[in-house]
Amino acid sequence: MTRNENLLIDLADVQKSFRSSDGAARTVLGKVDFTLREGEIVALLGKSGSGKSTLLRIIAGLIPADTGRVQYRGHPIFGPAAGIAMVFQSFALFPWLTVQQNVELGLEAQGVPKAEREARADAVLELIGLSGFGGALPRELSGGMRQRVGIARALVTNPDVLLMDEAFSALDVLTGETLRNDMLELWDDSKIPTKGILIVSHNIEEAVMMADRILIMGSDPGHVRNEITIDLPRPRDVDSLEVRALIDEVYALMTMRPVQEAVGGSPVHAHLGYRLPDTDISRMEAILDLLADTPFEGRADLPQLAEEAELSDEELFPIYEALGQLALAQVEKGDIALTPLGRRYVEADQVLKQELFGQQLLAHVPLAAHIRHSLEQEPSGALPEKRFLDLLEEFLKADEAEHVLKVAVEWGRYGEVYEYDYHTGRLHLPEGAHDEAETQD
Structure with a gap:
């Protein structure tokens, strides 16, 4: 008042x-x-x-x-x-x-x-x-x-x-x-x-x-x-x-996800400029494990989960956003709940975890799908990161573009969607995937 x-x-x-x-x-x-x-x-x-x-x-x-x-x-x-x-x-x-x-x-x-x-x-x-x-x-x-x-x-x-x-x-x-x-x-x-x-x-x-x-x-x-x-x-x-x-x-x-609007081009290209949440996979998996365990049993009040996780709101918000984007959890009205896929992910062994992560990455992260598709179309199965940085800089300033690509690279490597050579700065298809792509062509 x-x-x-x-x-x-x-x-x-x-x-x-x-x-x-x-x-x-x-x-x-x-x-x-x-x-x-x-x-x-x-x-x-x-x-x-x-x-x-x-x-x-x-x-x-x-x-x-x-x-x-x-x-x-x-x-x-x-x-x-x-x-x-x-x-x-x-x-x-x-x-x-x-x-x-x-x-x-x-x-x-x-x-x-x-x-x-x-x-x-x-x-x-x-x-x-x-x-x-x-x-x-x-x-x-x-x-x-x-x-x-x-x-x-x-x-x-x-x-x-x-x-x-x-x-x-x-x-x-x-x-x-x-x-x-x-x-x-x-x-x-x-x-x-x-x-x-x-x-x-x-x-x-x-x-x-x-x-x-x-x-x-x-x-x-x-x-x-x-x-x-x-x-x-x-x-x-x-x-x-x-x-x-x-x-x-x-x-x-x-935690309400904003509607992504087109930015000077097709909606697909606008999605490529979406700022991927600033979090890593180990934190995502830690929150999924905590959510699946007692006392939450798959569903939690966000403030209670924050207290149990001993992380700040600033650290947790990008985790929630990432889990929601990958359809591993659903955030609604101040609560977070495991999706059926999220529960399966928690119970999976490491190989299946990475496979599921890669599938969700390609299905729900346009930048990752674009990188994979571009690599599959390339005869060598490899491309310099600059090609993707130049694309991102149409929507983001340079340092943000670098950060978004860094997150996409980390997530893609974990999901075995593509690999990255830190010495040459080139992205390439995982071993065996290039031959498979040529066979499909």
Whole structure:
């Protein structure tokens, strides 16, 4: 619930592109609309590459938008604004400065007199639970304490808007939860002057426990895909039915597979430019084994599976996507279930596993099928990887094309669909497959 309707941040039709090393432009954000009002905590969720951190840096005034309106309290943002402060994932402390000196940096940059700087730094260090640590160096503190210094440095400038970029993700679970709860207590008890908080996170539970609104970002280019309003009072009970239902709803939206659209050509060629999930086969198989075992017996609630697997949402989402794409598991409404083929895969010996994987790869991954077909049409049964990189670069920037091909190569080698020579950079048919292809011709 918002305390009032005063607009802090207002973005409309914001677009942002970056140029890759080969000079090609790639649109990271496409016509994004966003508002942050007084009294709100808003969380941004989205897969890697959806433009969350880029959006945060535009709001912070660290980078400009290419087009669109970017305003703080009705005024254009042309650079860092005095009323906006940011907390980084990496703590971003100067190791040679004491805690007190790190916290005072922003005030010093604003020209605040020394005596006032010291008094304000002392007050915020006490508020954030670091009283008595002003003379310590960052290396003498735990990770949780270093992040408290980062938060204190942001709060000491009395910002209207606090931006938090994965602020708790570098901490262990217990430390992150403690710090998150401390921040919420300061916010809900109005012990800090901040009027609005924007959080970028990969942690769904964290977003549901903290936010009044959750925005889910889609990719290619980044855009706001879904919005969820949360009317539950804080503090929230993570085990309550309402909170669990919200977590399930967000999981369902986050794991919903986007419709692949044609990109300047036939739908078949557009599918070739699909970004294969950034995961490996060993992790996929570990999740399948876990899903098949007690207590899940083939079906699991995604948050419970994440807890059992001891992996972050960021690590698990590409695994879910890959298993769904290969039809080994089905993800729907916050649950994941083995398909009949997935159960057969889990029970198979290694030879059959690879055979099934290869079959599914050819049936459901157009890039893998295209590589195999191209090799079969080639008299030598081999082709340089550059041919496929050039094709992918019609849809992706160079480094992304390389990554997608790398995943396709790893998956194809495991499924014995094709082989790859790391010395020559050439793909070729597996031994015996070339003769078989010539016989069929």
